Amino acid sequence: MMGNLLTIIVFLPLLAALIIGFVPKSSQGQARAIALIATLLSLVFAGIVYAGFDFGAKGMQYTESAEWINIANAYKDQALVIGYDLGVDGLSMPFVLLTGIVSFLAVLASGRIQHRAKEYYIWFLLLVTGLYGCFVALDLFLFFLFLELTLIPMYFLIGIWGGERKGPVATKFLVYRGIASAFILVAFIAMAFKAADATGTISLNMLTIADAFSQASPDLITSAFKNGIFLVLFLAILIEEAFFPFHTWLPDTHEQAPSAVSMIVGGVLMKIGAYVLFRIAVGILPDAVQHYATLIAVIGVINIVYAALIAMVQKDWRRLLAFSAISHMGIVLLGVAAMNQAGIQGGIFMTISSGLLSALLFFLIGAIKERTGTAQIAGLGGLSKPMPILAGFLLAAALGSLGLPGMSGFISEILAFMGSFEVFPVLSAVGTLGIILAAVYLLWAMQRTTYGPTPAQLEGVTDARPIEFVPAIVLLALIILIGVYPQILSDLVNPSIQTLVTRIGG
Incomplete structure (x- = not known):
């Protein structure tokens, strides 16, 4: 059993969903x-x-491999090989842990779900299986299957248990993410068939394709081909991560989804696009990333500043947090565009930090909405008096989100901007405006929510229940742990980052 740990991790939620049936x-x-x-x-x-992980190793660990599909003479007398290939390295391990932590805590937070609870947990567990699978799959076809597995459960989780506009928003989510998946599939197929020119076999194994692209002669796999495929893949990433101008589906999703579902969306689902950027774009197409580095950096800065400005005028906490997350992920683009160790490390740190902070913030806003009946900032006020514990956690989470020293957001921003200032000093300087704006909109929202007079209708609201201490304490503890001891994450990811940097000649 210990030799199939990744399979167990991925399919335990699926087994549980079948049992719940x-x-x-x-x-x-x-x-x-x-x-x-x-x-x-x-x-x-x-x-x-994680406990058995070799922090000094650069390759994949806990690998599982079995030939799944083999079609002889599939194309130009070449066999098509699709494998059940799983593995983790320093890049994917943090995402696996993030999925485990947030999914468990989101189930804890799902106690508010009373309507059709059985179906809710079935769809939720199917979603978790898809998320785990995306981060451990080493075969592009297998990755795509797991990615598609996340779409339908999310559609129903929003469409059945969402707010007043749940139907249109669920459809909008499905359309946007479906289009992104189509672009990803096109890029995957093109890369696999092109790599076959060098290997003689159409393999969809990520590592095989990466080796083929790095070792093949420029005449066999041209720069023009790499650049074209990257643009297709990058378009999918922009949609997956809800970057401008493809961002409108995310605030709607968070506004309509149940808070526990928003935890998993903001905490994990929204990180798949970033993972594709690190694993596929930088891992297989580093030359193309470098070729379009300025474009990536510009888009990153646009999203940092634009999303922060839009967050400043939001009236609903959930929409404010959605735009805040987009702004944070713009820092990831800026760091990756630098294509150096500090920038990429900062991008990974920011992705994990944003996942933890988003999960915590959406959990807290969900708890407040349950008690007050609203997430509208204007409908709140003076909550520090009737619910000091929830208000205190919300303040701590907001401070973490705006990059307070000693929390994960601070070290993530420092690393990303250290890498980007080396390559794009002017763009990076503009990007720092996002940090200032984050302080403005988050502190303004906090002041309106927790301070001042308490409206008469909110005076009798209750504070945090004992079960609600678990998600709040666990997530905040992890945010502080990464902030004060970033080595716990850097020791894990650095060997994999060094491999990526080596591929780009860094």
């Missing part, structure tokens, strides 16, 4: 208990993988 509809508590146990066990097994 046999639970009576009236037994909502049983369905939730099964979902809790499954996500906790997957997290425990992810912790076992």
Whole structure:
């Protein structure tokens, strides 16, 4: 069993979803208990993988490989080979742990779900399986299958348990993410077939394709081809990450989705695009990334500043947080565009930090909305009096999001901007405006929410329940841990970053 840990991690939630299918509809508590146990066990097994991880190794670990599909003479007398290939390295391990932590805590936060709870947990667990699969798959076809597995569960989680506009927003989510998946599939197929010119076999294994692209002669795999494929892939990443001008689906999704679903969307689902950027774009097409570095940096800065400006005029906490996340992910683009160790490390740090902060903030806003009946900033006020604990956690999370020293957001921004200032000093200087604007809109929203007189209708609201301390404390502790001891993350990711930098001649 220990030799198949990644398979266990990925498919435990799927097994739990099947078991819940046999639970009576009236037994909502049983369905939730099964979902809790499954996500906790997957997290425990992810912790076992982390405990046994070789921090000094640069290659894949805990690999599992089996030939899945083999079609002889599929194209130009070349065989098409699709494998069940799994593995983790220093790049994917943080995403696996992030998935485990956020998914378990999101199930804890799902106690508010009473309507059709059995189906809710089935769809939720299917989503978790897809998320885990995306971060451990080493075969592009397998990755694509897991990516598609995240679409339908999210459609139903929004469409059934969402807010007043749940139907149109669920459809909008499906359309945008579906278009992004189509572009990803085109890029994957093109890369696999082009790599076959060098290897003689159409393999969709990421590592095989990366080696083929790095070792093949420029005449065989031309720069023009690499640049063209990168543009297709980058367009998909822009949609996946809700970057301007493809951003409108994300604020709508967060506004309509249940808070527990927003936790998993902001905490994990929105990080798949960044993972594709690190793993596929930088890992397989580093020359193309470098060729378009200025364009990537410009788009990053646009998103940093534009999303921050739009966040300043939002009236709903959930939409404000959505634009704040977009601004943070713009820093990831800026760091990656630098194509140096500090920039890429900062991009990975920011991705993980944004995941933890988003999960915490959406959890807290969901708890406040449950009690007050609104997430409208104007409808809140003076909450520090009736609910000092929730208000305190919200303040801490907001400070982490604006980059307070000692928290994960600060070290992430420092690393990303250190890398980008070396290559793009003017663009980086403009990008720092996002940090200033974040302080403005977050502190303004906090002041309106927690200070001042308490409206009469909010005076009797209750504070955090004991079960709600778990997500709040765990997520905040991790945010502070990375902030005060960043080595816990840098030791994990640095060997993989060095491999990426070596590919670009850094």
